[in-house]
Amino acid sequence: MLRDRLNEIAAxxxxxxxxxxxxPDGIAVEAVRADEAVDVDMLCAELVxxxxxxEENHRxxxxxxxxxxxxxxxxxxxxxxxxxxxxxxxLVMPAGEPVGRARFELRRSPLFLADELI
Numbered sequence: 777m778l779r780d781r782l783n784e785i786a787a788x789x790x791x792x793x794x795x796x797x798x799x800p801d802g803i804a805v806e807a808v809r810a811d812e813a814v815d816v817d818m819l820c821a822e823l824v825x826x827x828x829x830x831e832e833n834h835r836x837x838x839x840x841x842x843x844x845x846x847x848x849x850x851x852x853x854x855x856x857x858x859x860x861x862x863x864x865x866x867l868v869m870p871a872g873e874p875v876g877r878a879r880f881e882l883r884r885s886p887l888f889l890a891d892e893l894i
Contacts, residue, residue, distance in 0.1 A: 778806045789878045793868035800862030857882040
């Protein structure tokens with residue numbers, strides 16, 4: 777069921793490398809891949825630890841809780857979007873792809889994943 781919901785979100789995004797629901801521990805609960813070369817497990821662990829470090833180091837700033845993070849590299853763009861309960865959606869897209877639709881779909885993803893996160 778969760779894989780189906782991730783596939784629905786990915787289909788609305790269009791071109792993507794991988795989409796994963798990541799637990800608070802940094803482990804992918806479920807993932808869908810369009811590019812098998814994407815190491816989702818490694819990305820989840822590394823990027824969630826980066827998000828945690830950012831939250832810890834910037835706690836004193838008046839910005840509030842971190843809700844997301846975009847990383848742009850030569851070959852891809854990685855977006856991490858915060859969900860309820862410490863869960864995250866991790867999206868890998870090819871470099872140069874438009875990100876507006878992807879950001880919109882990630883923002884509305886809690887509507888499709890609410891039953892899975894309870």
